[in-house]
Amino acid sequence: MHIQIDEISKQFGTTAALTPVSLSIPSGALVALLGPSGSGKTTLLRILGGLEFPSSGRVRFDGQDATNLTVQQRRAGFVFQSYALFRHMTVFDNIAYGLTARPRASRPQKAEIARRVTKLLELIQLPDIGGRFPSQLSGGQRQRVALARALAIEPRMLLLDEPFGALDAKVRKELRQGLRDIHDETGLTTIFVTHDQDEAMELADLVVVMSMGRIEQIGKPADIRARPATAFVREFIGA
Amino acid sequence: MSDIAPIRFRSATEETPLARWALIGIAFAGLAVLVFAPLIAVFAEALVQGAWAAVKSLGNRDALSAIKLTLIITAIAVPLNAAFGIAAAWFITKFDFRGKAFLITLIDLPFSVSPVVAGLCIVLMFGSNSLLGGWLVAQGYHIVFALPGIVLATMFVTFPFVARELIPVMIEQGRAEEEAALTLGASGWRTFWTVTIPNIRWALLYGVLLCNARAMGEFGAVAVVSGKIRGQTATMPITIEMLYNEYLSVAAFSMAAVLALLALVTLLLKTLLEIRHADQLSAQRRH
Numbered sequence: 001m002h003i004q005i006d007e008i009s010k011q012f013g014t015t016a017a018l019t020p021v022s023l024s025i026p027s028g029a030l031v032a033l034l035g036p037s038g039s040g041k042t043t044l045l046r047i048l049g050g051l052e053f054p055s056s057g058r059v060r061f062d063g064q065d066a067t068n069l070t071v072q073q074r075r076a077g078f079v080f081q082s083y084a085l086f087r088h089m090t091v092f093d094n095i096a097y098g099l100t101a102r103p104r105a106s107r108p109q110k111a112e113i114a115r116r117v118t119k120l121l122e123l124i125q126l127p128d129i130g131g132r133f134p135s136q137l138s139g140g141q142r143q144r145v146a147l148a149r150a151l152a153i154e155p156r157m158l159l160l161d162e163p164f165g166a167l168d169a170k171v172r173k174e175l176r177q178g179l180r181d182i183h184d185e186t187g188l189t190t191i192f193v194t195h196d197q198d199e200a201m202e203l204a205d206l207v208v209v210m211s212m213g214r215i216e217q218i219g220k221p222a223d224i225r226a227r228p229a230t231a232f233v234r235e236f237i238g239a
Numbered sequence: 240m241s242d243i244a245p246i247r248f249r250s251a252t253e254e255t256p257l258a259r260w261a262l263i264g265i266a267f268a269g270l271a272v273l274v275f276a277p278l279i280a281v282f283a284e285a286l287v288q289g290a291w292a293a294v295k296s297l298g299n300r301d302a303l304s305a306i307k308l309t310l311i312i313t314a315i316a317v318p319l320n321a322a323f324g325i326a327a328a329w330f331i332t333k334f335d336f337r338g339k340a341f342l343i344t345l346i347d348l349p350f351s352v353s354p355v356v357a358g359l360c361i362v363l364m365f366g367s368n369s370l371l372g373g374w375l376v377a378q379g380y381h382i383v384f385a386l387p388g389i390v391l392a393t394m395f396v397t398f399p400f401v402a403r404e405l406i407p408v409m410i411e412q413g414r415a416e417e418e419a420a421l422t423l424g425a426s427g428w429r430t431f432w433t434v435t436i437p438n439i440r441w442a443l444l445y446g447v448l449l450c451n452a453r454a455m456g457e458f459g460a461v462a463v464v465s466g467k468i469r470g471q472t473a474t475m476p477i478t479i480e481m482l483y484n485e486y487l488s489v490a491a492f493s494m495a496a497v498l499a500l501l502a503l504v505t506l507l508l509k510t511l512l513e514i515r516h517a518d519q520l521s522a523q524r525r526h
Binding site: 049050051071072074075076077078080081082084085086087088097098101102149150152153 | 415416418419420421422423424425426429433434437438
């Protein structure tokens with residue numbers, strides 16, 4: 001799905017988290033929002049997911065105005081920074097949550113839900129952990145379960161907030177490839193937030209460098225490396 | 240040959256055995272003097288003329304009416320306070336707004352105000368001499384010296400228990416799980432029942448039990464608003480006081496024993512629930 005951000009701004013009280021920013025994300029792209037903390041990247045992601053509403057500007061999905069769509073109507077698969085798995089539910093119930101939460105008319109049968117959850121567990125290469133609780137999983141496993149839970153609702157896009165932030169270096173490398181694979185397999189427009197320039201450069205097709213609520217540069221990793229547009233970008237990517 | 244002292248394995252935070260036993264001893268002695276001894280004394284005093292005398296003292300009309308009244312008040316006040324407590328805790332922890340600190344202070348007010356003062360406030364507001372109370376009485380609604388007043392007084396005094404238990408738990412858990420449920424398409428209502436409530440259920444249970452114990456035992460505020468009409472507005476604690484003042488010590492202590500027993504039953508229930516769900520509890524806490 002093509003995502004168009006037109007002059008979005010966001011005020012929290014008297015502080016501006018986003019000065020008007022515009023951005024066009026082609027359908028099926030894997031995009032990194034890269035920047036230090038306080039750069040507005042997470043705010044922008046949450047606006048796309050419908051968890052925050054912009055103070056001004058519009059969001060368009062495939063050309064249709066989506067600014068006023070509720071979080072439920074957005075159908076965005078959202079992976080939270082600390083994964084936010086439901087701690088009182090098993091992995092199976094976590095992944096099934098979005099399907100069982102549907103209104104009765106569009107809710108799949110129990111057997112169909114089970115089939116889809118099993119398939120997702122296979123996709124994240126953890127077929128045997130359906131009966132466990134989140135507290136019994138490693139950090140990397142939790143991240144993959146969060147991804148499967150987000151994919152279960154057949155989302156129109158995938159939004160990830162620092163998906164590798166809480167993991168150690170080795171697991172991080174593995175899961176980067178995992179995300180790339182899942183992106184390629186599903187073809188979903190995928191946007192992830194990171195403060196790690198290596199991660200952004202290695203994984204994304206398109207990198208959006210942000211600072212102080214502004215977009216500093218948009219470009220392919222190689223272009224940003226070769227031609228940093230501002231002094232901030234040059235310093236931040238350590239080129 | 241040099242002497243090698245045996246290596247002692249003790250972690251940095253561990254005390255010497257002497258200190259440990261002394262501390263445990265003090266804790267037990269304190270509990271024994273302050274909690275167990277009075278409790279045993281209540282039961283012993285109730286049974287001093289035998290079990291039959293104790294049971295008989297509870298069988299008369301006024302005693303039964305007191306027990307019934309206390310149970311009715313608790314059955315009304317506790318669910319309402321649980322609902323208000325959840326609403327208040329939800330509002331305070333999930334939203335940012337001006338005057339939040341003031342609201343938290345307001346919730347604590349019943350803890351700092353003497354129950355007698357609270358009772359007097361209700362009499363002033365709803366008594367037949369007041370504007371509101373006079374009008375209500377004219378319409379045929381009696382608040383003071385009747386069940387509604389006692390319920391109001393009990394609710395005022397026990398208001399903070401549920402909210403106070405829930406607020407720290409809900410702050411610690413944050414909003415992420417609720418947000419996750421919403422992004423997965425769940426409505427706000429569904430999110431509340433399938434994510435919020437299961438996550439706070441132990442704190443909620445604990446708050447409700449404390450609220451329940453206090454609601455059954457409340458004396459000061461109820462004494463002011465109830466008018467102490469025997470067989471009508473006298474709750475268990477009030478009846479106990481009246482019986483004791485009339486030197487009916489077996490009757491007074493029997494009633495006191497029943498009140499203590501009700502509290503012990505709620506504690507027992509909580510412990511049983513904790514044992515039964517021990518795995519689940521520890522699994523959740525480690526998260």
